[in-house]
Amino acid sequence: MTQWTLQKKLLGFRVMDYSHTAHNIFQVIMSVIQDYGIHNRIMSITLDNASANSKAIEYFINSNIHNIAGNFFHARCACHIINLIVKSGFKKVESQIVIIREALGWIMASNQRSAEFARFCKSNNLKPRKFQTDMPVRWNSTYLMLKSALPYGLEITSFYNLNTINNTRHEKLTEGDWYVVKVFVEFLTVFYDATVELSGVYYPTSPLALHKLYDIADLLKQYREIELVAPVVVAMQEKYKKYWGKIPLLYAFGIVVDPRFRFKALKVFSATLGEALGLSETDVAEHLGTLKSQILEVFSIYENMYRHNDDTTGPTPPQQQSQQQSKLMRIFLNKTTTSRASRSSSQSQSQHVELNKYLSTEYSITDNDDFTINDLLKWWQNKRNTFPILSRLACDVLAIPVSTVSSEQVFSTAG
Template sequence: MSTLSGTLELRSSPFCTFPPPHSGPAIAMKLMELIKEWGLQKKVFTVTVDNASFNDNMQGVLKRQLRKDLVCSGDFFHIRCAAHILNLIVQDGLSVISDALEKIRDNVKYVKVSESRELLFLGCVETLGIVKKGSLVLDVTTRWNSTYLMLSRVLHYKEAFKNLAEIEASYKSLPTESEWLRARLICDLLQPFDEMTRLISGSSYPTANLYFMEVWKIQSWLGSNEFHEDTVIADMVASMRLKFVKYWEEYSDILAIAAVLDPRLKFKVLEYCYHSSDPTTCKSRMDYIRKRMLKLYGDYKKNTSAHSSQEVEADALPAGYGVSYLKPIL
């Protein structure tokens, strides 16, 4: 939890029996019990949960319980889990192209069905001098990152599969060039989601300030691929875009504010991103965020005493992380 004083505190509740009903109000009451136990009634800023319907009910009840102590009347209280939203977006896209992935899965299954075939495939890898990059992986449909890993590994060993087709008569599932190309496109489309997941999952540096740029990069990427010449890819992107708009746009304000509070980024990053996406609305969107920040600051000033400023050591992040970090994707 992040306290009003600006310090970060990790509080873990031990696992305990939670009898039915597991409804939103019941969960809210349990959380309220823990918040009181920890003395955090006046220090809660936001609650991050996934999109389960009972969580919507839970946060509504909890918000009413805490309303008089919430900053900005709880405008920023309910924040959805970023990793969960990414999962929903990608899963929607993959559901559209499931047939296109079957050929790749067939190849992985063929090699991994027996030790003798794995050894034969390994021989092809060594014969061609391909640098080993882990073993082949069969994806789990409920974990999109396993699909990305499967594709990246198969594509890395593409030439080994071709060599296998030349020496093994029973191997008849070698993808065509068009199927290899589509696999490459799908893998490339999943890469930015994998990168964002890894970045925001960091535990040794703050992550709230990173969301805005990463979300903007994905928004730009979806827009640039919306009318892809491959209709399968275009359908995948269209499905992902719908889910993106549904979940990310509802709390883009707090993502923007967190980015502005990063002294390396400030309002420059907002201006860059907003102007790149729509120059005609850039100024109005920036003015809106300024007003939101002033309201947020006003509430903090009213509810907290002055705290001495402390010098914070910069955390280790990718070199050059700032506005210039965005330019390569344009």
């Protein structure tokens, strides 16, 4: 038995050498679940938006897998959605991207040209460098290619145009091409930062998701007034609303289990996000009511499961991850500074004693607060005696990744 075969068996890997249909995906994942005897412990599966994956989720929901409310079971990869949003915008500036990609590819295609370009850079008092071309199917690689090339725009244009002056197959670069790319790169920085942060594996990502959703929605709102990128923004906004017009339950839960925010912040965040997207107050309020009902439903399930269970073992906190204040957090701070008296309407309910106690506990939050995302796990671990049921639910929610990027990178590296 080879080492790789042994590793696959030990780690529960299943290699699909046949068609990736919904039923085959379901069977492969189910075989791992059955091997480990965890069919009663599956809370959520994070997958991208491929139609086969969405159909596979239906097989799971209709199987004997125990899951916590249907809306929780399929966590759609946030980074895959960001990819779909950005790619819809790329189509609008494809001509500028193509010519810069061709120019960089032409320069880097031979050692002789690379050396000549390096000498050209030195003659212009610029440190020479090599450029990597992108993979068009991965927008972040295109973003990094354009970002790295921007400081050399003048040199690339001069060198490329001069050396291809007699070659009609090569379209010439212009200052206008670089201006479009400059604006687009600045615009895409928010998407890139969101992708990097939501791809993390050593800290909870669900509490970060709503903050990043707002950053993107606010950016689209701002850039919609800029004529140069308005067509790009319109296309991206439509794609955004398709997947995130309604806040996913997982992202809402991530806010509620953060003791600085809870339900009152979810209300503020929902309204702020809805305003950025141009949604009606009625639709926002209706969806907020749905989210609260779903959260109470999930907590009720946990109450029934663990009411008489004394095992309060908590998780071991992972590596630290610092967090700067997001735009959404600052908006919430400003609103709560002027009004601290609001309480969640769920506190009036006589049931859900633990949840009501948690929601009524004030947690000091200031502009200088150094409470990080990683501290959420510590906080709930320390509260497992005070909130034995809710701490279980909180830690389970915080364990759900909002992205499949890290696992995809592992398999891509391993081949």
